Structures are given as structure tokens and as C-alpha cells.
Amino acid sequence: MNTTHPLSKPPVQDLFALIGRALIALLFVPAGWGKIAGFSGLVGYIQSMGVPLPEVCAAIAIVAELGLGLLLLVGWQARWAALGLAIFVAVITPIFHAYWSADAAQVMMQQQAFFKNIAVVGGLLAIATFGAGGWSLDGMRGTGARRATMAA
Numbered sequence: 001m002n003t004t005h006p007l008s009k010p011p012v013q014d015l016f017a018l019i020g021r022a023l024i025a026l027l028f029v030p031a032g033w034g035k036i037a038g039f040s041g042l043v044g045y046i047q048s049m050g051v052p053l054p055e056v057c058a059a060i061a062i063v064a065e066l067g068l069g070l071l072l073l074v075g076w077q078a079r080w081a082a083l084g085l086a087i088f089v090a091v092i093t094p095i096f097h098a099y100w101s102a103d104a105a106q107v108m109m110q111q112q113a114f115f116k117n118i119a120v121v122g123g124l125l126a127i128a129t130f131g132a133g134g135w136s137l138d139g140m141r142g143t144g145a146r147r148a149t150m151a152a
Contacts, residue, residue, distance in 0.1 A: 009134075017133025018075075024123055025073035028085065032066025049095060064088040072127070075136020082127035089124070093117040 035042050039058060046054040046061075064085060071081035097117060099110035132138045 011134075014134035014139070017131075018135045020123070021072055021075060021078065021127065021132060021136070024085075024120065024127070025069045027120065028065040028069030029073065032062050032064075032069055035062045035065065051095060061088075061092075072132075075132035075138050078132035078136060078138050079128045082124040086121045086124035086128060089117050089121050093121075 035058065039062075042058045042061070043054045046057050051057050065088075068081040068084045068088070071077055072085065093114055097110045097114040099107050099114050102110045
């Protein structure tokens, strides 16, 4: 018979949640800083892909990657940050990694990037679902783990 409280969890889960958040944030935060430094090049690239309002889209990319990435890293409003990043990545992936219409020399690279991004969306959705873990600002406030209700 298991006498462990249903909401208790081993500390290794909080450690893995922290490591997972940090690794996903590592994908976004440096990219966001780089986009600030290379804003005009970013705008040109977005424009070359036929996306309307490239300056606005570049600003959105910076806010998403840097802002939401930092929120995810520290675990503050992590569920919303992860959901926002998941939506951002899901929207941009078919635009910037359209392997089905890429040149033959680019198909494999674009297909790999496409499915990597889809996997990242999956990880972000897991964080959006289960929270940031105990070792986060959300966890310190009592919102880092999914609350379960017990039926009477």
C-alpha cells in the first residue's frame, strides 16, 4: 500500500523541471538577444519570406524569444510563457522551415529543423500542462505544480 501523499513528489522531479526549463530557454534567450543586435537583418529575412509587417513580426519574435524565454527560465508565469512560446513556434515553423517547398539541397536540413521545432512545441506544451516545478518562482508562490483535486 502506498502511503505517500498524492501531491508529493521526489526532489529529482523539481531538478529535472529546472534543467528542462533551462535547456528550452537556452534555445530562445540567446536567439532573442541576437535578434536585437541584428534587427535590420532579421527584418530583411522576414520580408524575404513574404511575411507582412516584417518590423512588427521582428519585434514580436524578440518579445517572444527573449521575454517569454526569460520567464520560462526563472519559472514565473511559466505555464503562460510556455504556451505563448508554443504558439509562436507553431506559427513560425511552417513559414521558415517549409521543407516541402525547399530546394533539393535544403530539404533535409529544413525537414530536420521543422520536426525539431515540433518537438520543442511538445516540450513547451508539457510545461504549460504540468507547470514549472518547485524550483521556480511559480513553485515558491505555490503555482508551479499542477493542482490535483481529490474526489470525496
